[in-house]
Every structure is written in C-alpha cells, then in structure tokens.
Amino acid sequence: MSYVTEEYDVCVVGAGHAGCEAALASARLGLNTIIFTVSVESIALMPCNPNIGGSSKGHLVREIDALGGQMGINIDAAFIQSKMLNVSKGPAVHSLRAQADKAKYTSLMRQTLENTEHLTIRQAEVTELIVENGEIKGVKTFSGASYHAKAVVLCTGTYLKSRCLYGDVINHTGPNGLQSADYLSDSLKENGVELFRFKTGTPARIDRRSVDFDKMEEQKGDEPVVPFSFTTNPQQVQIEQVSCWLTYTNTKTHEIIRKNLDRSPLYSGMIEGTGPRYCPSIEDKVVKFCDKERHQVFIEPEGLYTNEMYVGGMSSSLPEDVQYEMYRSVAGLEHVKIVRNAYAIEYDCINPRQLYPSLEFKKIKGLFSGGQFNGSSGYEEAAAQGLVAGINAAMFVKGKEPLVLDRSTSYIGVLIDDLVTKDNHEPYRMMTSRAEYRLLLRQDNADLRLSKIGYEAGLIAKERYDWVVEKERLIEREIERIQHVRIGANADVQALLERQNSTPLKTGTTLAELIRRPELSYELLKEIDADRPELPEDVKEQVNINVKYDGYIKRQLKQVKEFKKLENKKLPEHFDYNQVKSLRIEAKQKLNLCQPINVGQASRISGVSPADISVLLVYLEQMRQKR
Numbered sequence: 001m002s003y004v005t006e007e008y009d010v011c012v013v014g015a016g017h018a019g020c021e022a023a024l025a026s027a028r029l030g031l032n033t034i035i036f037t038v039s040v041e042s043i044a045l046m047p048c049n050p051n052i053g054g055s056s057k058g059h060l061v062r063e064i065d066a067l068g069g070q071m072g073i074n075i076d077a078a079f080i081q082s083k084m085l086n087v088s089k090g091p092a093v094h095s096l097r098a099q100a101d102k103a104k105y106t107s108l109m110r111q112t113l114e115n116t117e118h119l120t121i122r123q124a125e126v127t128e129l130i131v132e133n134g135e136i137k138g139v140k141t142f143s144g145a146s147y148h149a150k151a152v153v154l155c156t157g158t159y160l161k162s163r164c165l166y167g168d169v170i171n172h173t174g175p176n177g178l179q180s181a182d183y184l185s186d187s188l189k190e191n192g193v194e195l196f197r198f199k200t201g202t203p204a205r206i207d208r209r210s211v212d213f214d215k216m217e218e219q220k221g222d223e224p225v226v227p228f229s230f231t232t233n234p235q236q237v238q239i240e241q242v243s244c245w246l247t248y249t250n251t252k253t254h255e256i257i258r259k260n261l262d263r264s265p266l267y268s269g270m271i272e273g274t275g276p277r278y279c280p281s282i283e284d285k286v287v288k289f290c291d292k293e294r295h296q297v298f299i300e301p302e303g304l305y306t307n308e309m310y311v312g313g314m315s316s317s318l319p320e321d322v323q324y325e326m327y328r329s330v331a332g333l334e335h336v337k338i339v340r341n342a343y344a345i346e347y348d349c350i351n352p353r354q355l356y357p358s359l360e361f362k363k364i365k366g367l368f369s370g371g372q373f374n375g376s377s378g379y380e381e382a383a384a385q386g387l388v389a390g391i392n393a394a395m396f397v398k399g400k401e402p403l404v405l406d407r408s409t410s411y412i413g414v415l416i417d418d419l420v421t422k423d424n425h426e427p428y429r430m431m432t433s434r435a436e437y438r439l440l441l442r443q444d445n446a447d448l449r450l451s452k453i454g455y456e457a458g459l460i461a462k463e464r465y466d467w468v469v470e471k472e473r474l475i476e477r478e479i480e481r482i483q484h485v486r487i488g489a490n491a492d493v494q495a496l497l498e499r500q501n502s503t504p505l506k507t508g509t510t511l512a513e514l515i516r517r518p519e520l521s522y523e524l525l526k527e528i529d530a531d532r533p534e535l536p537e538d539v540k541e542q543v544n545i546n547v548k549y550d551g552y553i554k555r556q557l558k559q560v561k562e563f564k565k566l567e568n569k570k571l572p573e574h575f576d577y578n579q580v581k582s583l584r585i586e587a588k589q590k591l592n593l594c595q596p597i598n599v600g601q602a603s604r605i606s607g608v609s610p611a612d613i614s615v616l617l618v619y620l621e622q623m624r625q626k627r
C-alpha cells in the first residue's frame with residue numbers, strides 16, 4: 001500500500017478563524033503552505049454568534065488588520081449591520097461590532113484562500129503528528145498520506161474528539177453536524193502534550209417568519225458606518241443595514257428552566273468539559289443570577305439570504321421539548337419555529353502554558369498553535385492567535401526571530417501573555433478589563449501601534465506603511481500647533497462657550513487647554529481656529545483624543561516604561577529554578593513548569609510573589625557579575 005507524500009514549508013491544520021489567518025500569513029510571506037480542514041465548505045465558519053467584534057473583540061480585529069491580517073477586510077465586505085459600542089464612555093472602550101452575513105463571510109474568506117499564491121487547500125482529517133527528536137516533521141492524514149513540513153500550526157478549534165449535546169441526545173460530530181476529528185488528540189498525548197476538555201454552547205436558530213417583531217425593540221445600525229479595516233474606504237461601507245431585535249426572558253421562562261435543570265446535560269453531569277464563565281448558557285444565568293427577573297435576548301439575522309435568526313443570550317443544552325417551551329415563553333417568540341436546536345459542544349484543547357509567547361510548543365520545535373485549540377473562545381481571539389502563529393511559523397522556517405507582542409503593545413499581546421502565563425482552566429474570552437494599558441491600546445490607534453511591526457514582518461505593503469508614517473507626522477504637527485494657538489476671551493469665543501454650556505474665559509488660553517474641557521472637542525472648536533489645516537478624519541480623531549487625555553496617556557506611558565524594565569530582563573531557557581536557593585518552593589515549581597522568557601512574565605505567574613521576583617533579580621545580577 002503506497003501513500004501520497006508531499007513537501008511543504010508550513011502546514012496549517014484547521015481552516016477556522018485561526019487557521020485562515022495563519023495560512024494567509026505564511027503564504028503571503030512567500031512560503032509554500034497547505035491548509036487542512038475536514039470540510040472545505042466550513043472555511044471560516046461562524047458556528048455561533050453572527051457578529052464580529054464587540055467590546056475588546058473589536059480591538060483585536062483592528063489589531064489583526066494593522067498587522068496585515070484578513071478578518072477586518074473580510075467583515076467590511078460581508079457585514080449587514082454595524083454599531084460602535086460604548087460611545088457614551090471613554091475612547092479606550094469604544095468598540096466596533098458588525099453583524100455578518102455568515103454565508104457571505106465564509107465564501108469571501110474561501111475565495112481569498114483559493115486566490116492566494118503559495119497556498120494549497122486540502123479537505124482531509126489530520127490524524128497524527130510526525131515528530132523526530134523533539135522537532136516537527138509534518139502530519140499524517142486519515143488516508144495514511146504524509147505531508148512533510150518544516151513547521152506545523154495546529155488550529156483545530158472545537159473539533160478534536162468533539163461531541164454535541166442537548167438533553168440526552170449526544171452527536172459525535174463537530175459544530176453544525178460537521179465531522180469531528182477523533183484521532184489527533186491521541187497523537188498529541190503520545191507526544192507529551194497536555195490536553196484540557198472544554199465546552200461551549202450556542203442557542204437555537206429560529207425561522208424569522210415565526211417571530212412577532214411588534215413585541216420587540218428594534219436595534220438599528222449606526223449611520224455613518226465606520227469600517228474595521230484601515231484599508232477600507234469608508235464610502236464603500238455605507239450600505240442599507242438590517243436590524244436586530246431586543247426582547248427579554250421572564251419569570252415564566254426561568255420557571256420552565258428551573259423545572260427542567262435535571263434534564264440539562266450541564267447539570268446532570270453528562271457534560272465533562274469546562275465552559276466559558278463570560279458566555280454563560282441561559283441555564284447558568286437563571287441559576288447564578290436568580291434574583292434577576294429577566295435577561296436580554298437579541299434576535300439577530302444570520303444573513304440576507306436566509307430566514308434563520310440567532311437567539312442571542314439564550315444558548316442552552318436543554319432537551320428539545322424544553323427548548324420549544326422556553327423559547328415560546330419569550331415575548332415575540334410565542335409561535336416560534338426552531339430551525340436548529342441549541343446545543344453544547346465539548347472538545348479537546350491544550351493547556352496553553354506549554355507554549356512560548358511566540359505560540360511555539362516548548363517541547364516540540366517548529367510546532368505552533370492558535371485559536372480555540374489554545375483554550376480561548378471567540379472568532380476574534382482565534383484569528384489574532386492564528387495570525388501570530390502563522391507569522392512565527394514562517395519566521396521559524398526562515399530562521400528569523402519570532403514576533404512576540406507584549407502587553408503594552410496590543411490586546412493581542414495581552415491575550416497571548418494571559419494564555420501562556422496564567423492558569424486558565426476555562427475558555428478564555430478577551431475583555432477590556434484584562435488590558436492594564438487600555439488607554440494606550442485603543443481600537444482607533446491600532447494602525448499607529450502595530451503597522452510598523454506588520455511592515456517589518458512583511459505583511460504590510462510599503463505604500464500602506466508610508467501613509468501611517470505620514471499620518472503620525474500630521475498628528476504630531478497638529479498637536480504641536482494647537483498647543484501654541486492662543487485663544488482670547490473675545491465675544492465669538494465666549495458665545496461658543498456659552499452655546500456649549502462651558503465656563504466663559506476670564507483670560508486668554510490655548511486651543512489645547514479648551515479641548516481638554518469634557519464638553520468641548522477639537523471638532524467643536526474649529527470655528528474659533530482660523531488657521532486650521534484641512535486634515536483627514538482619522539487624523540482629527542487622534543488629535544482630539546491625544547490632547548483631551550494627555551495627562552492620563554502620559555501617566556500610562558510612564559507605567560509602560562516601568563513594565564518594560566522587567567520585560568527586558570531575559571531569563572535562561574529550560575532553566576532549573578531549584579538552583580535559586582532562596583526562592584520559595586511554590587515559586588520554584590511554578591517557574592520550572594512555566595519557564596517564563598523574562599522577569600516580567602515570571603511576575604505574572606500565579607504563585608510567584610514580588611519577593612520571589614526580587615530574589616530572581618538579585619540572582620540574575622550575581623550571574624551577570626560572574627560572567
């Protein structure tokens with residue numbers, strides 16, 4: 001029996017949100033790349049919520065775009081509604097979210113993959129890793145074929161030994177009834193990889209024609225629409241948008257759920273996997289927040305050419321008959337027809353502490369991974385990791401230094417650092433509260449923060465990078481100018497201040513000082529700023545934010561300076577921390593397990609105290625003096 005054998009530079013296992021970004025990055029960096037999926041139709045499938053972005057996730061999408069990834073461009077071409085969230089709050093938490101036409105999102109991403117040079121798509125189940133002397137050599141598929149590669153990126157999502165459950169129904173499939181991948185987990189274990197069993201869930205899909213929208217609140221999109229990608233011309237995304245609808249559960253819904261909790265696999269113990277705390281099922285909400293009389297339910301279209309609608313906020317694994325009862329107890333869904341049942345899915349993923357911040361496995365050279373397989377949850381979290389893993393697989397093949405983004409550069413840096421450093425025993429979901437430097441890591445300045453890195457990695461074209469450099473120059477020059485524009489307490493100024501309910505001036509001040517007043521802004525003051533140059537909207541936005549929050553930004557930059565001091569203190573690889581005698585036992589154990597790359601990462605490991613860090617710093621200094 002002879003088997004097919006093929007040679008590639010990089011092999012990506014999985015064509016979900018992580019795998020697509022990884023494969024595109026590797027192929028766009030000129031490497032001969034193959035991407036595997038169990039079903040070509042499921043490329044960039046959205047098996048859960050029909051939207052991209054949202055709080056902190058919008059930041060990730062902008063950062064992926066600034067580094068040269070695809071998700072932002074893809075959603076700008078496939079969205080059907082768009083909203084900027086949290087606009088009543090500060091710019092650090094403003095977050096874009098777009099409803100996607102799921103079918104269009106998938107087909108556009110597939111087209112992009114199919115038309116990318118150096119990229120081969122293969123529908124086949126990868127069943128085994130080929131590892132020699134601790135180094136990856138390729139993968140084997142169910143048919144016995146071997147695909148040799150210098151680097152492999154695992155992005156298997158929710159498919160490894162997956163099973164879908166509702167009530168006492170168990171389907172040994174992946175999402176949406178797709179084939180599960182049942183062999184690779186065993187090969188991973190044989191190669192010493194530690195696996196976790198995680199779970200997530202999704203709500204039912206219902207038929208739009210059976211919904212009474214008169215009993216719901218219409219949720220319209222924003223006008224004008226702001227695109228995700230910095231490369232998208234805003235004029236091109238001003239489309240006619242569809243609406244989402246808001247309704248609520250009620251005490252009857254909660255009663256139905258409580259009455260049937262024993263039939264929920266979540267509460268009967270049938271589900272072994274650990275679920276995401278921040279994406280609870282409706283059962284969990286009713287049990288954990290029993291004082292709440294109602295929970296929000298968002299009815300969201302799945303696309304323009306389907307009547308299917310997503311029941312956001314009511315994911316569940318209750319039996320089918322209970323699902324009908326519970327959904328039909330909600331206002332507007334009294335006669336609802338279910339197209340697809342709600343269900344929970346369990347799957348294998350890894351303990352991400354086995355990875356370096358480059359997303360390479362510590363124990364298997366050349367093996368990288370990204371996405372839900374790394375213990376995260378969400379399309380955006382997956383795509384962000386896939387992009388970094390794909391870039392670093394390419395860097396590995398090219399013998400170049402890996403890209404490592406630290407917590408002060410990006411939400412991607414926070415995401416990866418939290419995954420590979422902290423003790424995560426449930427699916428990790430990004431939130432703005434996780435980013436300590438969030439005033440610097442806004443979604444509006446992702447291009448200014450990361451385009452240089454994307455350009456140096458080879459994923460951002462020179463022309464695009466040159467515009468970012470020019471944009472930076474325009475921002476700095478305009479900030480410099482308005483710092484020196486004197487504004488007198490004349491009648492026009494006083495009149496404007498009065499109109500804006502702002503305190504009248506007693507003496508002259510600068511334009512910058514006025515902008516810092518909460519009720520004023522760069523835009524509002526244009527009528528008293530005679531010499532104002534014509535500037536692009538995104539430059540004006542940066543001028544306004546940087547002047548308005550100048551003090552806070554400066555303070556956070558100071559904190560980053562301190563943070564960098566420990567980040568730049570490198571630690572030896574594969575080091576035995578038992579050699580540092582005065583370290584506490586728990587710290588020795590945790591450091592040996594995690595093998596942090598620098599003192600900063602060591603300081604974030606739970607169980608390593610500030611006192612341990614001081615001991616480590618003294619030890620490093622002694623080692624340096626001995627050299």
Ligand SMILES: Cc1cc2nc3c(=O)[nH]c(=O)nc-3n(C[C@H](O)[C@H](O)[C@H](O)COP(=O)(O)OP(=O)(O)OC[C@H]3O[C@@H](n4cnc5c(N)ncnc54)[C@H](O)[C@@H]3O)c2cc1C
Pocket residue numbers: 013014015016017018019036037038039042043044045046047048049124125126127155156157158159160175181184200201202279315343344345370371372373376377378379382383429
């Ligand atoms: C039922 C359900 C509910 C969810 N609920 C939420 C939620 O509430 N909130 C949230 O943020 N996220 C949720 N998600 C998660 C979200 O879908 C994922 O985060 C996202 O899709 C992960 O992207 P990924 O690229 O890591 O993996 P996936 O999108 O799962 O893609 C994995 C890819 O790997 C391929 N593959 C896997 N194993 C093999 C193999 N051995 N050989 C070849 N190909 C293979 C598959 O064909 C697929 O192309 C849910 C997912 C599901 C399925």
